[in-house]
Amino acid sequence: MSTMNYWAREWELQEDICPCDVHFNQWIADRGLRDKTIYHFGTGSHHVVGREQAINGSNNAVFAITASIEEYQAYIELVAENSRINKNYVVYFGDIYLTNAKLLPEFDVVTMFHLREFFHPNTSSEEYGGITDRGVLDVFTARTRSAGYILFYTGSLGFARATPIIAEWEQANPVERIGEFKTLRIYRKR
């Protein structure tokens, strides 16, 4: 059996290099989004999205993935000490390419910030059992509610490689590009 393609690193908040999570919190505030269910791809060990949404009075709930053991450990320590964050912010440890749609609820907002960054040579092999980047996008689009949002990070290391995938996805799915916010590109599901 294959081992999981986990990320053998952790990411502290570096707003100058990678501002997507901070921009995402700002976009949510700008839109005045409340009571939303959010899926977030890539927590960092700072957990700034889940942390902020859990304590800012919005009642937004964030379900997020990390593939880093250290980031997951940081989450455990965070929520062990703070019940309010635990209630509105749930993180799981996994490889997004191993997503099983049966285990996903519906979301109002989905971030795909790190699409095309972590696809390994074995990811979509039969033995590993993963899906492609387009497959990830399709699964999460299907789990996005009508009028929900899907966001990309234009500064991602994978964004150039993700661009043709996003272009094909846009043609094949009931989504429309509605604009940009700082480094984020925003789509809305019809």
Ligand SMILES: C[S@@+](CC[C@H](N)C(=O)[O-])C[C@H]1O[C@@H](n2cnc3c(N)ncnc32)[C@H](O)[C@@H]1O
């Ligand atoms: C460069 S860090 C960025 C973290 C955060 N979004 C930020 O901008 O500060 C990349 C994130 O993607 C996550 N990641 C890496 N490989 C992944 C995978 N295969 N599936 C899900 N998440 C993954 C890492 O755990 C990490 O949280």
